[in-house]
Amino acid sequence: xxPAQFDYEKAGSVSEAIDAISGHSDAELIAxxxxxLPTMKSGLAEPEMLVDxxxxxxxxxxxxHDGHTHIGAMTRYADxxxxxxxxxxxxxxxxxxxxIGDRQVRNRGTxxxxxxxxxxASDLPGAVLAADATVHIAGPDGERSVEADDFFHGMYATDVxxxxxxTGVQVPHEGTAGAYAKxxxxxxxxxxxGVAVRLTMDGDTVADARIxxxxxxxxxxxxxxxxxxxxxxxxxxxSIGAAGDAAGSSLDEYMVMEDQQASAEFRLQLxxxxxxxxxxxxxERAGVL
Amino acid sequence: xxxxxxxxxxxxxxxxxxxxxxxxxxxTLRDDMGYTxxxxxxxxxxxxxxxxxxxxxxxxxxxxxxxxxxxxxITTIEGLSDDGDHPLQESxxxxxxxxxxxxxxxMIMTAADYLEDKPDPDREEIREALEGNICRCTGxxxxxxxxxxxAEKMHAEDAAADGGxxxxxxD
Numbered sequence: 468x469x470p471a472q473f474d475y476e477k478a479g480s481v482s483e484a485i486d487a488i489s490g491h492s493d494a495e496l497i498a499x500x501x502x503x504l505p506t507m508k509s510g511l512a513e514p515e516m517l518v519d520x521x522x523x524x525x526x527x528x529x530x531x532h533d534g535h536t537h538i539g540a541m542t543r544y545a546d547x548x549x550x551x552x553x554x555x556x557x558x559x560x561x562x563x564x565x566x567i568g569d570r571q572v573r574n575r576g577t578x579x580x581x582x583x584x585x586x587x588a589s590d591l592p593g594a595v596l597a598a599d600a601t602v603h604i605a606g607p608d609g610e611r612s613v614e615a616d617d618f619f620h621g622m623y624a625t626d627v628x629x630x631x632x633x634t635g636v637q638v639p640h641e642g643t644a645g646a647y648a649k650x651x652x653x654x655x656x657x658x659x660x661g662v663a664v665r666l667t668m669d670g671d672t673v674a675d676a677r678i679x680x681x682x683x684x685x686x687x688x689x690x691x692x693x694x695x696x697x698x699x700x701x702x703x704x705x706s707i708g709a710a711g712d713a714a715g716s717s718l719d720e721y722m723v724m725e726d727q728q729a730s731a732e733f734r735l736q737l738x739x740x741x742x743x744x745x746x747x748x749x750x751e752r753a754g755v756l
Numbered sequence: 757x758x759x760x761x762x763x764x765x766x767x768x769x770x771x772x773x774x775x776x777x778x779x780x781x782x783x784t785l786r787d788d789m790g791y792t793x794x795x796x797x798x799x800x801x802x803x804x805x806x807x808x809x810x811x812x813x814x815x816x817x818x819x820x821x822x823x824x825x826x827x828x829x830i831t832t833i834e835g836l837s838d839d840g841d842h843p844l845q846e847s848x849x850x851x852x853x854x855x856x857x858x859x860x861x862x863m864i865m866t867a868a869d870y871l872e873d874k875p876d877p878d879r880e881e882i883r884e885a886l887e888g889n890i891c892r893c894t895g896x897x898x899x900x901x902x903x904x905x906x907a908e909k910m911h912a913e914d915a916a917a918d919g920g921x922x923x924x925x926x927d
Contacts, residue, residue: 469783
């Protein structure tokens with residue numbers, strides 16, 4: 468199962484990568500390749516050229532700063548899932564990467580590749596939204612930053628422009644109670660529904676909640692009614708139940724994903740249940756349940 | 757389409773070769789270089805039969821381009837031990853961890869990578885570690901037995917190397 472033929476160039480730096488794709492009408496960036504290569508092998512994508520950004524040193528690695536962690540775009544899921552500081556300071560991100568794919572996939576797939584690809588059933592978009600992360604993007608006109616809330620536009624569509632690439636994700640050290648709960652597709656392991664939660668606690672009270680969902684809409688989506696249901700009060704069975712009931716209430720039902728695995732109606736039911744599970748896990752992690 | 761020159765170190769031996777950019781690592785290993793340990797199963801990143809180690813980490817060789825692996829050190833099942841006597845290889849025989857054997861090289865290469873990180877796993881952890889490797893014969897029970905048994909052997913070997921003291925518990 469060979470992909471169609473293409474030209475290949477390995478970029479040594481971000482600027483080399485941007486030069487290589489700029490002005491090329493049909494060039495794709497390849498990172499770990501764990502979304503792109505299966506798509507190419509099945510004939511759904513036939514780019515004329517691949518620009519490999521997997522070996523660009525400046526895009527690799529995790530840096531801890533005062534108040535935030537920077538994750539280079541080419542950092543693999545396995546490295547994020549093993550990062551003790553992220554488990555402490557942004558557990559929703561660490562736990563989510565640990566639940567992506569399988570061991571071999573986590574050894575190749577990258578954080579930047581995941582969010583730039585923006586598969587609606589992927590796990591990371593919800594976590595990036597819940598963590599209130601900032602995405603760093605580089606292009607011919609220099610660098611810019613986009614809040615996670617403005618990054619995901621639609622199915623496989625993000626704020627990243629034609630000649631741009633994601634260079635990293637900045638995760639604030641806030642809301643150190645977090646968790647990810649998902650119902651995987653039994654065949655692919657992708658999320659039928661996945662819910663990522665970040666809670667900022669003030670004692671026993673939830674001062675701030677951010678909840679991001681995967682697999683439900685055509686892109687990672689915040690669940691604001693569920694956030695409202697738990698904010699400003701102690702986390703309890705009642706407030707968690709209310710959040711589960713409210714989880715899908717702001718979503719346009721006719722836009723909810725539907726396929727041979729799960730109807731929209733079933734997905735919305737799962738959404739409530741998995742919102743509750745994620746909140747419970749986050750509460751347990753925070754020591755308030 | 758222009759071929760690209762790459763260097764792959766496979767099981768300790770450095771090879772220089774030219775490949776088409778679209779060539780998958782598993783085909784390069786099997787067809788160009790004769791390392792037929794990694795098997796071609798589903799070719800869709802699901803089954804894990806093609807698993808090899810790339811710079812020490814288990815990866816699915818059907819989802820890596822050979823050009824992406826340029827400069828990497830690859831270990832296939834052929835390179836895991838000199839005489840097929842790695843504790844995992846022995847335990848898969850002893851515990852009947854295979855029937856047709858097609859998935860076995862991938863199972864063992866994933867397990868070997870995993871046991872480096874986690875030398876003393878419980879059965880549930882072994883199952884999770886092998887979730888990217890599919891077996892259609894055994895029902896997995898004996899595969900888990902084999903990995904568990906190999907972990908114990910490797911633990912005992914390490915302890916022997918440390919002066920014969922077997923530590924209880926581990927992590």
